[in-house]
Amino acid sequence: MDKKNLAALLSAVANGDTTPEDAAQAILQEPFRRTMNARTPETDAAPTNVDPSVCLDGHRALRTGMGEVVFGQGKNREQLVSAVAGLDVPGRPVLVTRLDEDDGEYLLERFPGGEFWPKARLFISSPPLGVAEGLAGPFAAGKSSWPADGEIVVVTAGSSDIPVALEAVGTLRFLGYEPGLVSDVGVAGIHRLEPHLPALSAARLLVVIAGMEGALPSVLAGLVSAPLIAVPTSVGYGASFGGLSALLAMLNACAPGVAVVNIDNGFGAAALAARLLAI
Structure with a gap:
């Protein structure tokens, strides 16, 4: 949950679309959701290979301004899929760091809208909102040169x-x-x-x-x-x-x-x- 999601939830309460009790329950359940409650992008159903050892911090973006990032090194594929599926929501993609090439390609199969950058060992579940128009994805895979200036x-x-x-x-x-x-x-x-x-x-x-x-x-x-x-x-x-x-x-x-x-x-x-x- 980020500030935008929280504002939408509070607006729903104000408009009568959601009861205060349901909103409170959603907020209480959000901070540390276990991946057994996650949904896969293909089926919108609970994934069959979730790993309950993965505990997700859904309130990190509210506290720090930057959502949880998945550290890929040392995780098995079930843990990786569980973490990405549990954190990925529309408009708020997930970043995975320190992935080897085989695991990166595996995540691409499970999340076909994502991008994998082997040289950087990074995976993103979907293009993020707010990235400047004209960029060839956040990782610009295959890009041979970069501008030498910037903020x-x-x-x-x-x-x-x-x-x-x-x-x-x-x-x-x-x-x-x-x-x-x-x-x-x-x-x-x-x-x-x-x-x-x-x-x-x-x-x-x-x-x-x-x-x-x-x-x-x-x-x-x-x-x-x-x-x-x-x-x-x-x-x-x-x-x-x-x-x-x-x-x-x-x-x-x-x-x-x-x-x-x-x-x-x-x-x-x-x-x-x-x-x-x-x-």
Whole structure:
């Protein structure tokens, strides 16, 4: 349930279409519905392979402005289908993160109106409302290039960081933003950054993604005025310790105004960016 659904329910009470008792019961049942009450898009009937271990938070959008997102890694297919079917309502699609290709294709079969972006490991159950007209779906599957400017710009140090960057880009598009993407402009060839500085300086917020020594966020934070969210990645040789060296470097950035999320957490950076811009 989000504010729009709640307003519609209260209007129904005011118009006499719903009794206060029925409305109260709907609100009480909504916050943590178990998926045994979910409906599949094909049949509008209770799915046969629901998993009662999945407990859904239907009030998260009311509390935080962003509905529950399904973390796909580690879930079996019954849990995935139960979670998506339980959360998906008209006008309020579901985002699933960290999906392998087989599970993504399986969800596409079960929810044929959805989209799966293998590079970003993201699935969306249906096109969200409010995405700008003309976009080829929130994930724009198969898109070979992205604009290099926008209200939010995602920047990568290396091309190996692009999967994490695409997780951030896809999540931002799911949330209704049109981010720019600038890739492969790390400190090993810092001259590559210079042509993009006007667009980066004009952005309201930057998401900067880097592995290895994780230096790019500190460099950019010293060049532009926009707040910056740094994302360390697990890209690097042995002493990078799976992204820990980049994480520590970003936490110790010389330039002020750098916030840091967890290793490889493109989704978390996008969610934080959207919250900051919504204020």
